[in-house]
Amino acid sequence: xxxxxxxxxxxxxxxxVRTSEQALDLTISPKLEIKxxxxxxxxxxxxxxxxxNDSSFLILNKFSRSIDTVKxxxxxxxxxxxxxxxFEGPNGIEIINYFQEYNDEIAFVDNNTIYLPGLGEVDRLxxxxxxxxQFEGLLSIANVNSQNKVISLLNEKDKTGYFxxxxxxxxxxxxxxxxxxxxxxxxxxxxxxxxxxxxIILNQGKNAAITNPYYxxxxxxxxxxxxxxxxxxxxxxxxxxxxxxxxxxPETNLYKVEKDLPxxxxxxxxxxxxxxxxxxxxDDVLFGPIMEVGTNYFRFIRGELEVEGGLIYMELFNxxxxxxxxxxxxAIQQDLGMYYIPIGNRIFVKxxxxxxxxxxxxxMISLD
Amino acid sequence: MSKKKMKKLILSLGxxxxxxxxxxxxxxxxxxxxxxxxxxxxxxxxxxxxxxxTTIIDLCDGGHEYIVEMGITDPNSGG
Numbered sequence: 001x002x003x004x005x006x007x008x009x010x011x012x013x014x015x016x017v018r019t020s021e022q023a024l025d026l027t028i029s030p031k032l033e034i035k036x037x038x039x040x041x042x043x044x045x046x047x048x049x050x051x052x053n054d055s056s057f058l059i060l061n062k063f064s065r066s067i068d069t070v071k072x073x074x075x076x077x078x079x080x081x082x083x084x085x086x087f088e089g090p091n092g093i094e095i096i097n098y099f100q101e102y103n104d105e106i107a108f109v110d111n112n113t114i115y116l117p118g119l120g121e122v123d124r125l126x127x128x129x130x131x132x133x134q135f136e137g138l139l140s141i142a143n144v145n146s147q148n149k150v151i152s153l154l155n156e157k158d159k160t161g162y163f164x165x166x167x168x169x170x171x172x173x174x175x176x177x178x179x180x181x182x183x184x185x186x187x188x189x190x191x192x193x194x195x196x197x198x199x200i201i202l203n204q205g206k207n208a209a210i211t212n213p214y215y216x217x218x219x220x221x222x223x224x225x226x227x228x229x230x231x232x233x234x235x236x237x238x239x240x241x242x243x244x245x246x247x248x249x250p251e252t253n254l255y256k257v258e259k260d261l262p263x264x265x266x267x268x269x270x271x272x273x274x275x276x277x278x279x280x281x282x283d284d285v286l287f288g289p290i291m292e293v294g295t296n297y298f299r300f301i302r303g304e305l306e307v308e309g310g311l312i313y314m315e316l317f318n319x320x321x322x323x324x325x326x327x328x329x330x331a332i333q334q335d336l337g338m339y340y341i342p343i344g345n346r347i348f349v350k351x352x353x354x355x356x357x358x359x360x361x362x363x364m365i366s367l368d
Numbered sequence: 369m370s371k372k373k374m375k376k377l378i379l380s381l382g383x384x385x386x387x388x389x390x391x392x393x394x395x396x397x398x399x400x401x402x403x404x405x406x407x408x409x410x411x412x413x414x415x416x417x418x419x420x421x422t423t424i425i426d427l428c429d430g431g432h433e434y435i436v437e438m439g440i441t442d443p444n445s446g447g
Contacts (some may be wrong), residue, residue, distance in 0.1 A: 138419035
């Protein structure tokens with residue numbers, strides 16, 4: 001039996017306070033399951049994934065080192081195991097942090113290399129071999145969208161990729177476009193949130209820095225880059241053609257709009273002290289990556305773990321990024337987790353509890 | 369060791385089932401507990417070069433993450 005609720009929801013947009021009411025028909029399926037045992041993958045681990053079509057998505061199987069297809073049909077699903085990905089040789093991919101479809105094949109990304117499919121041989125593009133006069137130094141591709149590791153940052157038509165690049169020595173973070181043909185890096189005229197520096201918990205050692213996962217989330221949608229942050233409700237829309245940035249801070253009646261600022265680290269501290277500060281910050285309210293569902297955008301927000309046990313909320317925006325609604329999903333189904341990926345007009349959500357690593361439990365949310 | 373236990377071990381350590389030819393910098397490791405995380409940070413500092421960024425996820429502490437960004441070693445640091 002499906003749980004179906006109609007909500008009359010108050011919505012407040014941008015910095016103006018105005019009210020509107022719009023009914024949202026939202027349906028959450030009962031707990032569903034997919035057998036994973038044969039694939040060798042484990043349900044309790046995080047997925048690196050990618051959208052595919054209205055009935056399937058892709059996940060990285062770290063056991064068999066393959067890109068597997070999760071196929072959904074009604075209330076059932078199955079996993080088809082992909083071909084093993086070699087480490088070495090002309091088509092070898094040494095490290096996989098992200099992947100996405102590219103020219104009907106798969107491109108892979110790690111922290112300093114983009115692997116593009118080619119004729120008989122993978123094209124390995126090492127970003128530190130690109131011309132980057134605007135942003136010199138040792139560069140690294142910043143991790144984004146940690147909750148589902150879904151990226152859509154490679155533009156196969158223009159042969160470009162959009163990333164946040166971290167200069168590891170200066171620790172500057174810049175939104176950049178990489179031209180794969182020219183092997184050039186250009187910085188975009190974009191300023192990260194002024195709140196970002198306040199949320200970095202840095203433990204600087206002699207040759208290494210340890211930080212918390214503060215990097216922004218990022219998606220590419222046609223001529224727009226949509227930037228959001230795991231620590232604050234702010235969303236920035238960067239228009240690639242004009243270089244203009246629009247910033248919104250959608251209001252809410254349900255959750256905190258920002259993590260508490262972490263305690264500054266002014267001198268050397270022990271790992272135990274550092275992990276307490278970083279852990280408390282990570283357990284505070286968490287804003288997941290913006291994703292597209294149908295013609296709208298959405299994201300999940302996880303409330304504070306200690307206060308509420310981490311309730312899951314969803315906020316929905318139209319394609320102009322006006323907030324349509326927000327809903328406490330945990331009030332409907334307590335077992336929803338923070339891994340979510342859109343499948344057409346529905347949202348696949350991994351269950352919080354995975355009692356058997358060979359069985360993937362999940363829910364499907366339908367938005368009418 | 370059974371297939372199931374091997375799978376859990378391998379995945380828990382964040383290592384790939386197939387052989388790897390180099391130390392896995394610039395990627396994501398799974399750890400269990402503070403001692404494991406500290407040991408991994410030391411391994412990263414010994415084996416990963418400047419410019420690498422490696423993420424450690426402590427599966428036994430709520431999935432807390434530690435991002436290790438390697439800079440340039442100070443020749444006078446002894447570290």
